[in-house]
Amino acid sequence: MVRANATTLRGRTGVRIVVAGDKGTGKSSLITTAAYDIFPVNVAPVLPPTALPVDQYPDRVPVTIIDTTSRVEERYKVAEELKKAETVVLTYACDRPETLDSLSTYWLPHLRDLEVKVPVIVVGCKLDLRDDNHQVSLEQVMSPIMQQFREIETCIECSASKLIQVAEVFYYAQKAVLHPTAPLFDQESQTLKPRCVRALKRIFILCDHDRDGALSDDELNDFQVKCFNAPLQPSEIVGVKKVVQEKLSEGVNERGLTLTGFLFLHALFIEKGRLETTWTVLRKFGYSDDIKFAEELLPPLKCEPDQSVELTTEAIDFLKTIFDAFDGDRDGMLRPREIEELFSTAPESPWIGNPYEDAAERNAFGGLSLDAFLSEWALMTLLNPAFSVENLIYIGYPSDPSSAIRVTRKRRSDRKKQQSERNVFQCFVFGPRQTGKSSLLNSFIGRPYSEAYNPTDEDRYAVNVVEFSRENKKYLVLREIPEGGVKRLLANKESLASCDIAVFLHDRSDESSWKASSELLVEIAGHGENTGYEVPCLIVAAKDDLDSFTLAIQDSTRVSQDMGVEAPIPISVKLGDFNSLFRRIVTAAEHPHLSIPETEAGKTRKQYHRLINRSLMFVSVGAAVAVVGVAAFRVYAARKNASG
Structure with missing residues (x-):
């Protein structure tokens, strides 16, 4: 750690440095001297883009310097160049104090107004012309300005005519891009x-x-x-x-x-x-x-809209080992401080904020059990596979990153084979307001029932393990779709491609609730029929603890029969009576061909296709008979000619 060779800079094809400053501060002379190592006697008012030799600096990255005009009426051109800069060199003349003042009164505020958020190198040119009777240290001059404008990376003085520190100017400018301070170090707190x-x-x-x-x-x-x-x-x-x-x-x-x-x-x-x-x-x-x-260090993922990504057994075994390693008090739970320590080698803890922070079952102290911990990983892998793999690497996954994930079979193929091989199922939860969608999600992750109504305006997730036996566990992700979010969801043709099963809740004590829910069911089923992403569906009659509205029960039963789906499943979140709902959701998702609803439009379309297919079959049979007839005639004619 005492000496460094040239840094490997992935994907870096060059550095673009823009030089700006007041008129007569020596911008063009500085650039020409840096490029050709000679002070120009005559220099153009504005130079064309100037390239420095690739081998001029240790990193061997091409540097292009952009000169800018000092004409006030053309400052819009300067602004356009500054917006494209990777670093900015601002010049002032050491023999003209007013040009130094201009940095803090115009140029630096101007960069902020343009939202140019790149390193700034402040350069005092014409050092050889400074009045010897007014010598002040650069630190003394620049310290107040640097305190005000933290974007200043370096300050340096030079003389193009005397070839003093000219190369260093652009070395620091290049270095500010290739080795920036801002991501590494807080200047205020040091x-x-x-x-x-x-x-x-x-x-x-x-x-x-x-x-x-x-x-x-x-x-x-x-x-x-x-x-x-x-x-x-x-x-x-x-x-x-x-x-x-x-x-x-x-x-x-x-x-x-x-x-x-x-x-x-x-x-x-x-x-x-x-x-x-x-x-x-x-x-x-x-x-x-x-x-x-x-x-480029993360494994490439090719995934069709109706495929999903899951963790492999190898990755899950690693996570179980990690869980045990960070469960310091051996209580079978990861407390918040233990979770923070686990992710202390990642850029940030990935489960802060939506959708993860509120998605899994936590105890009174915010701790996660092993099932809840693995559930969070299952959700993260489902929603953002690359992010999940990235975090696995951060916490020490030792194998090839591509061995941590697998892409599932297409959902269309699952329907044809009448069986899903997934371990993680995503269930969209639909329903009008106040039917208990949020309460259902809360109960799924172990939260007590609350009478308070808190409307949900954004999609929300809940994930947990559904256990059929000790060896057979599946992860179920419930995604609550607010009533107001359905239109936004269906605006995307492929919106149902990622859905393994949809659940439609209604308040069985409210006729209008069933009417709204049934309309949603028809809308979602129709969208699936039109896009080719049909989704298995279940109807859930919530609030079974209240007096039922008889006509709603009868109508919901009739609709389920007409559409070819299971009869409505009565539940009461308040009483904790779920009628094995979560297992039934997973079972229906595992056999996706059994619970796909048919709308009247879909039935009509199927009948039409059957008629067309029959007609084509009749035409094909007729054509085949005709071909056989022609062949028989040809055989008969050939025999006749032979006998003649």
């Missing part, structure tokens, strides 16, 4: 940012081969070779540990460099401007500029 700490912690754990909480001399050397392709000399290892121990006693112990010391070293490198060291380490372990895994 500490590593949380995501950087989490990534470095994961790297430390990966390099701590004997899992003793410290990097031994051999482990430090292996780390150095992996990241920088060069070993550390024994004296260098001693030097590294000495630097840490002098500043931070807990940074080194008898076993080697601790995590605290490892993090301290990186903070020290960054404070000293050696960001390329930390970036080299991060990129060597697969991190991109936002300190997340680079996309």
